[in-house]
Amino acid sequence: MGTARYIARRLIFSACLILGVSVILFAMINAIGNPIEILLAERPGMTDEVIESVSRYYGLDGSVTDRYFTWLWAILRFDFGTSIIYNQPVSEMLVTYGLETLKIQIPAILIALVVSVLISVMAATRQYSRLDFGVIAGAMLGHSLPGFFIGILLILVFSYWLGILPSYGAYSTRNMLMNSTLIDGLWHMVLPVGMLVFFNTATLTLLMRSSLVEVLRQDFITAARASGLPERRVVFGHALRNAFIPVLTYLGILFGVMLGTAPVTETVFTWPGLGALYIMAIQQLDYPLIMGETMIITFMLVGATLLTDIAYVAIDPRIRLA
């Protein structure tokens, strides 16, 4: 079948895309200037000799093209160098911090998906009812409010006023809740996940409701009802499956930009994830870390797009494998 060829073509295209990003990234980082000179500029008495030897230590001597290919070969082996500030291998840091980010982002997207399906079905099957208008208004509001605002509101209510949930961090430094790392971790996840669920649910509901309303008007829905199919199966079987395509597009984007929005969430809740790390790296010009994270974000985005394209083919037989 053409499916394998289609996937192969998409894979090659994705690889080219990542390569392109790596070139631009490398060029831009170089345009900032020699990081050693910048880092050491405030320390007088540094001789050219010292700068040269430090540059050699970090592999910053040699021509730009040489350094690019050295770097490219290294990242293909998942070696992003050593963080200047933290003095740790960047690859290890990306894994540790990345897992913390995924720990709040993945559950948030999945919960939001389930919640928004239920809300959309309730609203779309009662189009123009009070409930429907309420859902639209709520989703608009949730979609328009900045994420950090919701986060701060959650902290105010649940941490400051009610005092039942922690406002920062992924773990307690002492006195673990119920002496369990697992429960303590989950307890810390509630607020950041809650904020992301709120935000994602709003957007997903807006999309899914309008898509469902459109599908429910179609003749094949009436045809299914006319055949005697129970309403529940009409909605969940026929309608939802067809209403899911625009939602799938957004889900793909959502998984991709997860790391792009992570800095906001992780700053509000002081979460030790990739987002917070990225901000730190940029502020301190930790260029191996910046480059490593940028490449990881690129991988995620391109990967999510690739998966979405493949999912389309699986979900919609009309999409041509061209």
Next chain:
Amino acid sequence: MTPLLDVADLAVHFPVFRGPLRRKAGTVRAVDGVSLQVFRGETLALVGESGCGKSTLARAVLRLQEPSAGQLRFEGQDLLRLDRRAMKAARRRMRMVFQDPHASLNPRLRAGEIVGEAFDIHGCTRRERDAGVAELLTLVGLGPEHAARFPHEFSGGQRQRIGIARALALHPSLVVCDEPVSALDVSVQAQIVNLLMELQERLGLSYLFISHDLHLVEFIADRVAVMYLGRIVETAPIQSLYAAPLHPYTQALLAASPSIDPDRRHQHVVPDGEVPSPLSPPSGCAFHPRCPFAIANCRAEMPPLLTLAPGHDVRCWRAGEWAAAPQRAAIPVGS
């Protein structure tokens, strides 16, 4: 003979809400007191301009749209009193063919799944379903090998064949066809109409056939009901309707329908003005603002449905005049 489908005083009213407080601003009387019968093995055509309530009536007959008032008897059962289970059983016997075969087939399902869904719903085994699907696809001029294809792989005519196969699953007695060929190419229309007529003969089906194409209706129908603004204005056997239409609206419709037969060419009498809004229908006879023969009484009072010949009912105050002296009818039609 008891009719297969007996519709009595059926009404479908839609409330209209306006303004920020969504106050009720009025009622659209999409279908307003319609009575008609479909007998076993016959085709009753329902004709009228777009917006006159034909499709709403079709949906109401199948209880896809809950009627506001009236009675609905199908195979001797009072459809409006059936509970969910009995209604589901009744749906096996009354099916629908839709206008647009592109919108009426779920794009995600294969032809076999679309045609076979009714078998699943009504508790048939997999084997029964597969055998039924193959038989139905053959019946409508496709083949069992088409079952694995998706709707987008078929042409418009083929899709409509799938739509017909779906409607024929589990041996229905009544098929409501809502403009089944008007979305198709003219060359394909004839094939589908012939198929429908052939199937009717073989399977003893009854059709409620909705159309705005009077030539097509003349070809396929046994009787015709003409609808205007939610009401039936004339019901007649096919020959008498075309030979001697009694309602001025029917006359105008026939006059507006182009003919290639030079003997049947006649002056075009297009009714003045637009179809009035069903939100505020005119007083008396709803057709009077557009009717060239309207008299004072037409404005004042709704004419009753008069039977002027066997099986020929008409809702017009002056129908007696046209019936007595059809040659004096101002619009020469069909002669």
